[in-house]
Amino acid sequence: MFTSTHPHILTWVVALILFVVALALFKNGMAKQMKIVHMTLRLFYILIIITGGILFFHFAGNDHMMYGIKFVSGIAVIGFAEMVLVKLKKGKPAKGMAIGLVISLLVTLYLGFSMPVGFDFLG
Numbered sequence: 001m002f003t004s005t006h007p008h009i010l011t012w013v014v015a016l017i018l019f020v021v022a023l024a025l026f027k028n029g030m031a032k033q034m035k036i037v038h039m040t041l042r043l044f045y046i047l048i049i050i051t052g053g054i055l056f057f058h059f060a061g062n063d064h065m066m067y068g069i070k071f072v073s074g075i076a077v078i079g080f081a082e083m084v085l086v087k088l089k090k091g092k093p094a095k096g097m098a099i100g101l102v103i104s105l106l107v108t109l110y111l112g113f114s115m116p117v118g119f120d121f122l123g
């Protein structure tokens with residue numbers, strides 16, 4: 001079941017939604033609520049890494065290059081998302097991290113969808 005990409009996609013889609021909700025709460029000055037959403041988001045970082053890691057060890061085979069890059073870009077998305085929220089909380093400029101997040105997310109989505117295990121794979 002976890003060798004399908006569905007759990008992996010579910011975890012990063014939920015994380016993306018939680019990230020947007022955390023941003024919205026921050027913009028509305030709801031610090032306490034944001035903290036709860038941020039903690040939940042951190043749990044989903046771990047779930048993304050676990051589900052991605054399972055796919056990695058199951059499918060990487062000899063294609064270490066693409067799978068290695070996907071691994072690093074996926075981790076970069078998580079790193080940038082976390083840095084954006086932490087910078088905002090500290091009142092520091094988060095623009096650089098936000099740009100990093102958009103770029104790493106686009107790269108990761110492109111890599112993920114262009115790699116061999118497709119959405120319809122049932123394993």
Ligand code: HEM
Pocket residue numbers: 005006008009012048049050051052053055056057059067070071073074075077078105108109111112113114115116117118119120
């Ligand atoms: C927020 C971060 C991430 C996003 C947005 C993301 C996105 C994606 C997408 C779109 C796919 C393709 C799904 C499909 O075609 O059905 C995918 C597959 C995959 N992801 Fe991620 N991912 C993320 C993080 C990670 C991490 C941290 C790892 C490694 C630990 C990872 C490892 C993989 C692997 C191995 C695959 C299967 C590639 C294949 O052979 O097709 N991902 N991911």
